[in-house]
Amino acid sequence: xxxxxxxxxxxxxxxxxxxxxxxxxxxxxxxxxxxxxxxxxxxxxxxxxxxxxxxxxxxxxxxxxxxxxxxxxxxxxxxxxxxxxxxxxxxxxxxxxxxxxxxxxxxxxxxxxxxxxxxxxxxxxxxxxxxxxxxx
Numbered sequence: 001x002x003x004x005x006x007x008x009x010x011x012x013x014x015x016x017x018x019x020x021x022x023x024x025x026x027x028x029x030x031x032x033x034x035x036x037x038x039x040x041x042x043x044x045x046x047x048x049x050x051x052x053x054x055x056x057x058x059x060x061x062x063x064x065x066x067x068x069x070x071x072x073x074x075x076x077x078x079x080x081x082x083x084x085x086x087x088x089x090x091x092x093x094x095x096x097x098x099x100x101x102x103x104x105x106x107x108x109x110x111x112x113x114x115x116x117x118x119x120x121x122x123x124x125x126x127x128x129x130x131x132x133x134x135x136x
Contacts, residue, residue: 004078010071017064025060026053089133097126 029052033040040049055063073095080088103119 001078001082003074003081007071007073007075007078010067010074012071014064014067014069014071017060017067021057021060021064023060024053025055026050028052086133086136089129089136093126093129093133096122096129100126 026049029049030040033045033049038045040046073091077088077091077095080091100119100122103115103122107115107119
């Protein structure tokens with residue numbers, strides 16, 4: 001159920017981004033920070049607002065498309081797992097392993113112990129899922 005819910009949230013976010021490619025997300029983030037009483041002058045908040053404000057239409061379209069695609073994947077996976085379908089178990093393995101190349105690329109570009117540990121944990125999770133699904 002969690003995966004299906006996450007898929008719906010990602011779909012909604014992706015559709016919102018794709019329908020608002022010309023929006024100033026920095027200004028929106030600034031308004032949200034003020035509304036929930038977070039000081040937008042704080043270093044982290046200011047950094048986030050600046051980054052969101054500098055997004056191009058192309059980047060927003062790219063993020064929106066990725067959110068829709070991943071949301072659909074999560075939704076299909078969640079429904080399949082809810083219905084206890086074998087293909088959904090394998091889809092979970094594939095979806096989890098999709099992050100490994102990205103994590104490896106990031107580790108090579110900017111090495112850190114934290115990133116190496118994250119990659120190792122993700123590889124162990126994929127190996128565990130393969131083992132469990134093969135047994136089933």
